[in-house]
Amino acid sequence: MAESAHGVAPDGMKKRDEDSDDGMEFSPFWGIEKGAVLQEARCFNESQLDARRCQQVITKLLYLLNQGETFTKTEATEVFFSVTKLFQSKDSNLRRMVYLIIKEICPTADEVIIVTSSLMKDINSKIDLYRANAIRVLCSIIDSGLLGQIERYLKQAVVDKNAVVSSAALVSGIHLLGVNADVVRRWSNEVQEAVNSKNPVVQFHALGLLHQIKINDRLAVSKLVTQLTRSPVRSPLAQCLVIRYVAQVIKASTAESGGEGGERPFYDFLESCLRHKSEMVIFEAARVITDLNGVTPRELQPAITVLQLFLSSSKPTLRFAAIRALNKVAMIHPLSVTNCNIDMEALISDSNRSVATLAITTLLKTGAESSVDRLMKQITTFMSDIQDEFKIVVVEAIQSLCLKFPAKHRTLMNFLSGILREEGGFEFKRAIVDSILCLIKAIPEAKESGLAHLSEFIEDCEFTYLSSQILHLLGDQGPSTADPSKYIRFIYNRVILENATIRASAVCALAKFGQNCPQLRPSILVLLKRCLYDNDDEVRDRAAFFVSALQELGRDGDENSTTSSTLAKFDTPLGALEASLRAYVADERFESQAFDLSAVDHTPEAPPTPKRGAGAAKKKAAESASAPAPSVDAELESARALVASMPQFAHFGPVHKSAPAVELTEAETEYAVSCVKHVFTNHLVFQFKCTNTIEEQVLEDVSVGMELIEGEDGLFEEEDTVTLPRMPLNASGSTFVAFAMPDPAKHVAAKFACILRFTSKEVDPSSGEPEEDGYEDEYTLEDVDVSTLDLIKPSGTANFRKQWDESPEENERVDDYGLGTRESLEEAVDAVSTILGMAPCEGSEAVPPNARSHATLLSGTFVGDVRVLVRLNLGIDANQNVAMKLTVRSSDPAVSDLIHQIIANA
Template identity: 45%
Template sequence: MKARRDGKEEDSNVFQNLDKTTLLQEARYFNSTPVHPRKCIHILTKILYLLNQGEELTTQEATDIFFATTKLFQSKDVVLRRLVYLCIKELSPMAQDVIIVTSSLTKDMTGKDDEYRPAAIRALCSITDSTMLQAIERYMKQAIVDKNPAVGSAALVSALHLSATVPDLVRRWINEAQEAMTSDHVMVSYHALAVVAGARRNDRLSTVKLITKLARTPVRSPYTLCLQIRFAAKLAEEDPSEASEPYLEFIESCLRNKSEMVVYEAAHAIVNLRKSAKDLAQAVSVLQIFCGSSKATLRLAGARTLARLTAKHPNAVAACAVDLENLISDSNRSVATLAVTTLLATGAESSIDRLMKQISEFMSEISDEFKIVVVRAIRRLCSKYPRKHQSLAAFLAGMLRDEGGLQYKTAIAEALIALIEENPDAKETGLAHLCEFIEDCEHVTLAVRILHVLGREGPKARQPSRYIRYIYNRVILESGPVRAAAVSAVARFGASRPELLPNIRVLLSRCQLDEDDEVRDRAVFYSAILDSGNPQLINDYIINIQVPNPVLLEKSLSDYLASGDQSEPFNIAAVPTAEEPQEPKESPVEIETRKAPVVSREEQYTEQLQAIPGIEKLGPLFKSCEAIDLTEPETEYRVRCVKHIFARHLILQFECLNTLSDQLLEKVYVRLDSIPGYKISNVVPCDELPYDKQGNIFCLLEFPENPIETLGNFGATLEFVVRDCDPTTGLPDSNEGYADTYPLEEIEITCADQFRTRAATDDWEQAWERAANAAEACDTFGLTQSDVGAAASAVCEHLGMPKAAISGEAVKEIRGGGLWRAGAPVLMRARLVAAQGTVTMQLITRSPREDVATLLLAAVG
């Protein structure tokens, strides 16, 4: 606070106008003799503030400040010295020759002044490399078991950070860390458990022994107990059998702990683990007590966890309705929001209007992230109570008109879009609200998204012409990207509704005079396609456009040009699409402040596949399948297989992990017992497989010419040379080692591996009729399942079809299509009927290639 002359106070930030150049000049003061600690403290504070605000220093600037700061080691001022350590940590990644202060830090680390030692340890471990760390290893071991808890905690936290870069070195400190686990200080035992468990994270048996041992001994530190609960929950999640019962019993016993933190951690773990409502009674009772607590943090924790539980077990939460009703008027609006959204998810249809009115009373008082929680709750209500769509859509539209950020507005728009897609009766209402919103939408990405929805759903409405005005207004009033999206939306109306085509042609002709080249190009492109009158062209390039993944498309094009063989045209259909169909997942009601970027499986493996010589000659990667385990989880060698599918080739990637610390594996490769017809073109072995570091082995095979011959199993054996090594250093002995083998599970090549499939779209019937002249294969099968729903799900899983392809009640129908690895499209229709305890299925497939159509039948048979 800064005092004004008139006696009033005003808020001010003394660091808000910092200038980097001025600060560099001020840092030269550190070279003076003598220096005033207070002035140095002020300068160092400004340096740290500037760095934490994201200011970037050049290498030379960082080096100059770093070495000027090191002059302050001569000061005896405690606050100044601590700031020096912080500056060293912040500047070390940017500056050069930082290793020069190692001796000064080591001196402080081993000194008698406990006020300097913890900070010196943290700074030293952040700047030294793996070779220099061995020189201070003895001091680190002593620091871990030091009587001063601040020193021990600093050493253990530094060990945790170092385990990511030099895990072998940290494993040598395990004995000291285990000794520190018995410390009476709450933080030391907590950090020690984290170090010990982290060193054993890839050794399940050792982790089981550790958690089982700790469960029998009383632990004083609530932090340690919380971490212990998390490890026990992880073990129980990985092993769903009865062997996990001791972990669940331990977690349930923690519900009776004196510490509220431990009780909540145990309740949270049970909520995430239990799959049936009857097992949740104890945890729900604890959370119910939390909802009535006088502490706002406990009320928030209880309400938030109950809100999360409503996604899977609404009936279990219904018993807490009275407590949640009391929270609606809570002074903490975050708690009130969670209480109302939980009641919305568990209450009856008749109580919705009352709860919605209560929400509207304090919507303006809560932050965007809690508003998003409300939006998600309403979105779930739209699916649960479709008859309430009018009032729910009106409420969402009112929220759209309020102030808010992009993430909040996007959540509302997505909720309205979901309502339109799921409820045919709400289509007109939802589209009207979206049209009204884009009139004043200031977010380009959101306007483009809504225009895409209007172009897709508008032509299916009863009066499609009413939406064209809103879309064409965007062409007149908005920026280039929005105008381009509007042109695409308008073209969809012309493609789907022939009666509107003359007017659409006029609008597109006007767009051809636009100042933006993207808008002009789209208008010319769509006009030419619509004028052609070709239904196939209109469907493929306007109505159902398959957009390839841009990252993989760029990679495939680069490989195509690098291969030097352009005798065959590039097949863009073989590139995976940007949005592969996903199985719908029920998302819990919770706050999501940050979303990880979505990366396809094909993108994840692109760089790893570059290890194969001549990979660019194989053409674009068609599909990467989900990894399958070829060994049991507790075995000494763990191997997973990922199948990468190309047009004519198959790459088997074996992800190998050695869990034995006293062995080093060399010349590791996989020997395959080949299926007849397959040709093994190349094998890329793993030269060395040290402890706890993943290695990859690649086998390149060529598919048989006949698609039916591609189905079958590969026998596989892991072969390698074993060399004994020192478990602490990882260095192998002088002996040459001995050859050994390890049997793996068989690898099955299925029909689903070779297709990218999708459920039927709205124009599926027209596509099926257009394919009437294509090759057709038909057969009838008797399935082993007795329930027609389970049989339909099993067929979809076997053929790689999404569950969304299933429709019907008594008679199940599966409709969908896909693309074979070599680019041949295929359509599939199956009818399943249950009679006299058995399920009969008629399967019909159509494709330009008869052998591909037959392949689907052969896979089922």
């Protein structure tokens, strides 16, 4: 094949270009075109075949096919029929190329019949090479309907004495399982016989096929695994397969028993494989043991011992495999790996950089606090010898180590700042900056040194993104430090020396110092005024805005003035702002009123839900395809903006929360009515969106009568009703009912009966105008429920622990609850979060696989701007029963009691 490939190169390519580098390599397939190759393929029809030339042409055809070149049906058919004529050649190399091209062309069912006889002749040939290749080709192109005709030959090939023929039949059987599994399942006896073959490759392929045949029968698989563990196979490859099948059985049995209930099955077999003579079997057994769910340190010890021996192996592959497995173990069981630290330290100087990087990161996970300084010295010399992709891994490991040992933050921060000044690409620099930012947020003591290192870094930073990110951080964190003035020089240098994007970021950072540091404000104004003459429009505009705002702030002398709030962070969700602006522009009533930013809902937008496998993705796609054009969120924002702008409700204050619309009528009824609940501080407004679907009828004076049928008296007091003047055919409009809530904290649950009242007028078909006289009518709607969940909106917090410590401890309420049987802790967390309507914080909603206990943090805001913080401590036993400890803190003790009441009544 090598000779064939080089024979394809045109003569012009045999000479190097005079202008090219001496070390440049050229592709032997350069300049190949489909049309020219198809012309060359006519050599297949010659009476005197040139085997070497035919091989070269087939090689070109295979190259074009593998490069994605498409052949028309006519071209493929012509090539196929020409190739079939090459079966008359006795050249073995050409015959192998014919097999390859037939497989790649994939002839149609009609064309397969033509070549079947030639392939069947080769299957019955005395030349084993022909037999094996003919089996592979025939099984890859044959139709499932014709498979039964050649089944007898394939079953004979499975038990053939020649290993090549037997392996070809077995591998073909694995592929045919997806085409016609019933036929392949009838080979079980022959495949079982092949499992006992003395040839290691045949045994390997036979075992793989036998497992695939029985894979849907768990009992049969369990029996097969039990049989194989009692009489081990000879082939190391097959033994590795057995170990993997054992791992699957262990996982299934552990899932059924809930991780409890006695000794782990087949563990003794896995432990015995650690003493196998083949290194691949030993490693496979060790890897499976370390990956077992809920593995104990005692079970890990034998596997760790053999992996430790591999660390000193002369083979790089063994060292890499062992250190990678230990690195994975160190994430969950770091103490079990500490005995290997001496061997791993020796690998820091390994010639294979992948091995050395894994050794460093593993040591950082397993090392004690006392060994940090020694490790840093070793890593310092190591970092200069590796590429950026390995450096990023080390930086991430150092970040984790610093979070583990906060007392060592000074040493680790100095190391990060040192490598930050070294040469490196953008991704490497960004990883270091992100790590320093993380440490600044997590370790208050590291704030001053971290900001100092980043300030020095931007003096020579060549990446605009990182400079802007650091300037933003300095603007946020710098004013609150002990000496904020020392950062002004670093920031203003960027205004003088950098590009327009960085200059604009620096102007914003300076303005934040001017806003939050009154003693520095005069100096900041001087620097900002210099920026008024900048060449860039954006920089000038920002400077002019901040100069004006800071001057007005200085005149007001009030840090809480309107100007101060203008300079504050813009925290309005853009989606809500867009929906409010669209409603403002579309509604005629807004023409005489200015847009009110305070009316926009400030609830943080929920993060996108992570995907959970292909099924969830397909379901999501189906839901998206069937959903109406306008999104539910957009409609809800539009409704919230509408009710917030109505003068009847202006004295209610800002909208706290709007609940999603609920349909109050069945589909395809005379009238379509939906209800949206808008919660204010001490009021509840029901918005009923009504649509008339009856032809030749107009509804006027539309309103909804509401009566409390469930709930305590005095919780709601009806204040106002806004009627809908007119509702023509297929036109929508809204009517409103407002209730006062004197004490929302006492609210638990309520239900209202609703009746749609209106005046119905017939429409004259000739004129299209409604008649003067009408009649009053009413239509019973579905009941509307109000729950405490309507009064709580999810609101995340960046620092849950700080918020928790600041909440009054005397308002804390603690109680234990049983949540019954659940599939997993993740399901229990989702259920409780949904019941409470609160947002998870700091990623605590993510439950580790097979976890037996978990803690989740929730945050929300109760009506009246009452911050509510919840800690959930959940545990699950062997019977899948979930117990929960619920701890609540808020600024109002009545709200804390109410949260517990929600769970108790759920």
